[in-house]
Amino acid sequence: MSDKNRVFIFDTTMRDGEQSPGASMSVEEKIQISRVFDEMGIDIIEAGFPISSPGDFEAVSAISKNLKNSIPCGLARAMRKDIDACYESLKFAPRFRIHTFISTSPVHMKHKLNMSNDQVLDAIKDSVTYAKKFTDDVEWSCEDGTRTDLDFMCKTVELAIKSGATTINIPDTVGYSIPDEFAKTITHLKNKVPNIDKAILSAHCHNDLGLAVANALAGLSAGVRQIECTINGIGERAGNAALEEIVMALKTRNDLMPFETGIKTELISKASKIVSNATGFPVQFNKAIVGKNAFAHESGIHQDGMLKNRETYEIMTPESVGVKKTSLVMGKHSGRHAFKDKLNDLGYGEVTDDVIQAAFGKFKVLADKKKHIYDEDIVALVDDSLIIDNKINAINLKSLKVFAGTGEPQKAEMTLDVFGDIKKTTQTGDGPVDAIFKCIKELYPHNVKLSLYQVHAVTEGTDAQATVSVKIEENDRTTVGQSADTDTLVASANAYLNALNKMLIKREKKAPSSNIQHQKVRGI
Ligand code: KIV
Numbered sequence: 001m002s003d004k005n006r007v008f009i010f011d012t013t014m015r016d017g018e019q020s021p022g023a024s025m026s027v028e029e030k031i032q033i034s035r036v037f038d039e040m041g042i043d044i045i046e047a048g049f050p051i052s053s054p055g056d057f058e059a060v061s062a063i064s065k066n067l068k069n070s071i072p073c074g075l076a077r078a079m080r081k082d083i084d085a086c087y088e089s090l091k092f093a094p095r096f097r098i099h100t101f102i103s104t105s106p107v108h109m110k111h112k113l114n115m116s117n118d119q120v121l122d123a124i125k126d127s128v129t130y131a132k133k134f135t136d137d138v139e140w141s142c143e144d145g146t147r148t149d150l151d152f153m154c155k156t157v158e159l160a161i162k163s164g165a166t167t168i169n170i171p172d173t174v175g176y177s178i179p180d181e182f183a184k185t186i187t188h189l190k191n192k193v194p195n196i197d198k199a200i201l202s203a204h205c206h207n208d209l210g211l212a213v214a215n216a217l218a219g220l221s222a223g224v225r226q227i228e229c230t231i232n233g234i235g236e237r238a239g240n241a242a243l244e245e246i247v248m249a250l251k252t253r254n255d256l257m258p259f260e261t262g263i264k265t266e267l268i269s270k271a272s273k274i275v276s277n278a279t280g281f282p283v284q285f286n287k288a289i290v291g292k293n294a295f296a297h298e299s300g301i302h303q304d305g306m307l308k309n310r311e312t313y314e315i316m317t318p319e320s321v322g323v324k325k326t327s328l329v330m331g332k333h334s335g336r337h338a339f340k341d342k343l344n345d346l347g348y349g350e351v352t353d354d355v356i357q358a359a360f361g362k363f364k365v366l367a368d369k370k371k372h373i374y375d376e377d378i379v380a381l382v383d384d385s386l387i388i389d390n391k392i393n394a395i396n397l398k399s400l401k402v403f404a405g406t407g408e409p410q411k412a413e414m415t416l417d418v419f420g421d422i423k424k425t426t427q428t429g430d431g432p433v434d435a436i437f438k439c440i441k442e443l444y445p446h447n448v449k450l451s452l453y454q455v456h457a458v459t460e461g462t463d464a465q466a467t468v469s470v471k472i473e474e475n476d477r478t479t480v481g482q483s484a485d486t487d488t489l490v491a492s493a494n495a496y497l498n499a500l501n502k503m504l505i506k507r508e509k510k511a512p513s514s515n516i517q518h519q520k521v522r523g524i
């Protein structure tokens with residue numbers, strides 16, 4: 001890689017990203033995030049705006065003490081007190097950057113700053129020169145750059161470089177530009193500013209029109225060599241260019257954009273999660289690169305293609321961004337090929353074609369009704385089909401009466417058909433469900449671990465149909481039983497018996513244990 005093709009990644013998740021309404025992060029969270037960023041090879045980390053709050057000041061100083069590879073940076077308006085605060089918080093780092101900015105567009109200068117062109121030029125000279133006293137590494141930004149008169153922009157950039165800036169950042173502050181126009185601005189600066197070769201040009205694009213990444217990449221083709229971005233694209237209003245999209249676009253389409261970053265892309269998913277957790281901002285399901293569905297396929301045609309060769313529907317591997325594997329999501333569009341593959345994954349590689357056929361039919365019916373099909377649902381369907389294949393249901397509920405309420409311990413009276421023998425018992429328990437499960441244990445002594453009991457209302461109102469799920473474990477075998485009834489307690493008894501009957505069949509057939517212990521049933 002030649003140096004001229006190296007693109008520096010400047011992350012501003014903890015400064016511009018934190019400016020997203022509601023996205024504030026604690027100092028401790030910022031320290032944790034900065035550790036991941038440092039490890040993933042981000043070149044410059046803008047850790048905050050030190051003058052803006054004691055929390056920002058503290059975060060920038062803590063981060064600047066801890067970074068091993070990345071260069072810490074703080075933001076400052078074109079004011080000496082801002083620059084002093086930057087220095088005071090960054091001074092612990094062996095190398096650091098001060099990033100100072102002022103607006104240059106007519107609308108900002110008139111309404112926000114109430115300053116003339118000349119006053120802005122004076123402020124640039126003073127702020128950059130002052131920052132340069134503290135560090136060689138000074139970045140200067142012309143806020144609202146894309147709505148700035150180009151000739152005036154050239155003057156400001158030339159002056160900032162002359163005063164000592166080594167990075168010149170062109171912000172599309174309001175996300176107004178389009179790629180062609182942004183590239184032309186960069187080309188214009190390269191052609192017209194006499195000392196432009198003394199600084200690295202940078203793009204800082206906002207996403208108001210959904211063009212932040214496209215604009216930043218267009219800037220790259222025109223000569224930008226630093227991109228300012230945030231993880232998950234968080235930032236003011238519609239956010240900033242997303243780091244993960246920039247980096248993966250450069251990696252995936254290196255044939256057309258022959259640039260390199262220093263990012264270890266395998267840490268992208270980890271960075272996305274830690275930022276999402278710290279800010280409380282969920283990542284949209286279909287978000288490029290880091291969305292939950294970015295490597296998930298549901299359509300039968302796509303799943304079939306993926307099982308034959310992943311390149312049919314994937315342009316990058318999930319592993320390359322730190323996602324364990326592609327997921328073939330089981331849903332109404334899934335086909336037999338993916339279903340069979342799923343059964344294999346769940347440990348049912350040996351079941352007969354008849355059982356697969358029966359289970360697949362039931363799966364299609366269920367998928368039409370239910371949004372999320374979990375592995376447990378599929379296990380329950382296959383186990384049901386195994387029961388039918390076996391043509392017996394060893395233990396059946398004949399009758400159940402439950403006495404519940406305040407004052408006395410809850411009591412259940414139960415009659416079961418156990419392998420053809422009618423048996424009856426009464427048990428008390430710590431709640432009605434406990435009493436019911438004790439009756440079953442009394443009438444058919446067995447020793448399994450109850451690892452999940454969950455009730456889910458599938459219809460609304462007080463007459464709602466309840467579905468109960470029960471998961472039991474014995475040695476390395478697991479079964480899931482389900483039952484629906486308007487009486488939750490009857491559904492509970494039947495769900496437990498369903499799981500138990502399946503366990504008896506598994507014992508007898510030595511059917512494989514399902515490898516789903518690590519998953520939780522979240523809905524039925
Ligand atoms: O969007 C913007 O203009 C900024 C500057 C401070 C660089 O965030």
Ligand code: ZN
Binds near residue numbers: 171204206236
């Ligand atoms: Zn910004």
